[in-house]
Amino acid sequence: MMLQAAFQVFKRDLRLGWRQSGEWLNPLIFFLMVITLVPLAISPDPARLRELAGGIIWIAALLAVLLAMDGLFRSDFDDGTLEQLLLTPAPLPLLVLAKVLAHWLQTGVALALLAPLAGVLLNLPSSVLVVLVMSLLLGTLTLSLISAIGAALTVGLRRGGVLVPLITLPMHIPVLIFATASVQASLSGLPVTGYLALLGAFLILALCLAPLAAAAALRLAVSGT
Amino acid sequence: MLELQNLEAWRDDRCLYKALSLTLRPGQVAQILGPNGVGKTTLLKQIAGLSQFMSGNIRWQHQSVSADLQQFQQDVLFLGHLAGIKSALTVAENLNILAACRGQTLTVSRLDRALSRVGLRGYDDTPVAQLSAGQKRRVALARLFTEAPLLWLLDEPFTAIDQAGVGELEGWLADHAEQGGMVLLTTHHRLNLRCPVTPIELIPA
Numbered sequence: 001m002m003l004q005a006a007f008q009v010f011k012r013d014l015r016l017g018w019r020q021s022g023e024w025l026n027p028l029i030f031f032l033m034v035i036t037l038v039p040l041a042i043s044p045d046p047a048r049l050r051e052l053a054g055g056i057i058w059i060a061a062l063l064a065v066l067l068a069m070d071g072l073f074r075s076d077f078d079d080g081t082l083e084q085l086l087l088t089p090a091p092l093p094l095l096v097l098a099k100v101l102a103h104w105l106q107t108g109v110a111l112a113l114l115a116p117l118a119g120v121l122l123n124l125p126s127s128v129l130v131v132l133v134m135s136l137l138l139g140t141l142t143l144s145l146i147s148a149i150g151a152a153l154t155v156g157l158r159r160g161g162v163l164v165p166l167i168t169l170p171m172h173i174p175v176l177i178f179a180t181a182s183v184q185a186s187l188s189g190l191p192v193t194g195y196l197a198l199l200g201a202f203l204i205l206a207l208c209l210a211p212l213a214a215a216a217a218l219r220l221a222v223s224g225t
Numbered sequence: 226m227l228e229l230q231n232l233e234a235w236r237d238d239r240c241l242y243k244a245l246s247l248t249l250r251p252g253q254v255a256q257i258l259g260p261n262g263v264g265k266t267t268l269l270k271q272i273a274g275l276s277q278f279m280s281g282n283i284r285w286q287h288q289s290v291s292a293d294l295q296q297f298q299q300d301v302l303f304l305g306h307l308a309g310i311k312s313a314l315t316v317a318e319n320l321n322i323l324a325a326c327r328g329q330t331l332t333v334s335r336l337d338r339a340l341s342r343v344g345l346r347g348y349d350d351t352p353v354a355q356l357s358a359g360q361k362r363r364v365a366l367a368r369l370f371t372e373a374p375l376l377w378l379l380d381e382p383f384t385a386i387d388q389a390g391v392g393e394l395e396g397w398l399a400d401h402a403e404q405g406g407m408v409l410l411t412t413h414h415r416l417n418l419r420c421p422v423t424p425i426e427l428i429p430a
Contacts, residue, residue: 004325004328005325005326005327005328008322008325008326009322009326011322012311012314012318012322015314015318016311016313016314019313019314020313078307079307079308079309079310079311079312080305080306080307080308080309080310081309081310081311083275083303083305083307083309084303084309084323084326085326086274086275087273087274087275087298087301087303088298088326088327089294089295089298089299089327089328090326219277220277222275223270223275223276223277
């Protein structure tokens with residue numbers, strides 16, 4: 001029954017995302033805009049672009065995820081569905097996890113699917129694209145989970161927008177470092193499994209702890225109203 | 226049976242109420258009274274389990290709520306100021322999901338019966354965004370019939386409901402009490418029920 005409630009929330013959020021397509025399209029468009037502007041602003045030289053590609057794609061993806069995460073709990077908080085979720089017999093961390101996963105499918109996975117296109121635009125060789133996609137799949141879910149804590153902490157604030165990145169950015173930095181390092185290593189023909197394993201370790205840590213922290217923050221936010 | 230023992234609530238440094246005790250027996254309807262800001266909503270939220278700044282004991286069916294929180298949450302429905310209904314989803318989707326989150330499966334006939342009781346027959350597939358404020362409130366109230374909770378915690382349930390609807394809702398409260406249910410509600414509206422209503426007066430501390 002616990003899983004059933006989580007599954008319902010997961011399905012509901014996917015359906016809501018589908019009906020309000022602007023919410024998940026905006027970060028993707030933002031991501032593509034950054035990628036297309038880089039060659040214009042920095043240099044159209046293919047060799048130089050290839051050097052920078054991993055970092056640029058990852059920075060754009062990180063910012064796109066942060067942009068999208070702010071609203072994760074806000075609409076539920078505003079219309080009272082969050083209160084009702086808190087009162088269901090299912091454990092709240094599980095429901096938070098379901099919400100984050102549904103959200104990740106619409107941001108992180110979508111970004112990972114767009115990344116090969118971005119990689120080609122920035123002249124990344126096709127052998128590196130696989131590593132790029134894998135690093136994005138592992139990394140964006142970690143980013144989403146960490147940002148969920150920030151989103152839960154700021155859910156009651158009218159203008160929490162900038163606060164979420166501010167609170168959670170320090171925790172995003174390790175992900176950014178190892179993810180870009182994996183792309184760079186792959187570009188130089190070095191083994192990447194170590195980097196990806198580390199990203200996986202971050203993900204497991206975030207999976208275990210972030211839903212608990214976000215759930216506690218949500219309880220606090222709801223009881224403050 | 227719901228027993229409240231020595232409940233206490235604070236908002237910032239201000240004490241809203243303390244040493245509040247009361248017992249609600251099956252078949253009883255109780256109305257919380259008091260001026261604005263006295264803590265009526267806080268009390269309902271505290272009983273529902275939404276408030277963290279609290280102390281005191283809440284007992285449900287002769288045992289502490291914390292001993293079997295799941296059972297309590299199955300038996301209670303709290304409807305607050307916010308309807309808790311998603312406007313991008315249809316009426317049926319909202320009610321189905323809310324019931325499923327409690328581990329109940331809603332059959333089509335049960336949903337139809339609930340919707341015709343609240344006057345929304347034929348609105349199953351209408352997105353809630355297209356409904357009026359009063360109709361939206363009725364969707365939330367339909368949960369009283371789709372989820373069939375034993376204890377109703379209603380915070381200003383008459384808001385945005387039309388005159389005929391007020392009479393219907395009063396009828397539902399009395400029906401529920403006659404069937405052995407319990408109701409605890411706040412309202413500034415003068416209740417006109419078939420059954421007796423226990424007043425609970427909150428006095429500013």
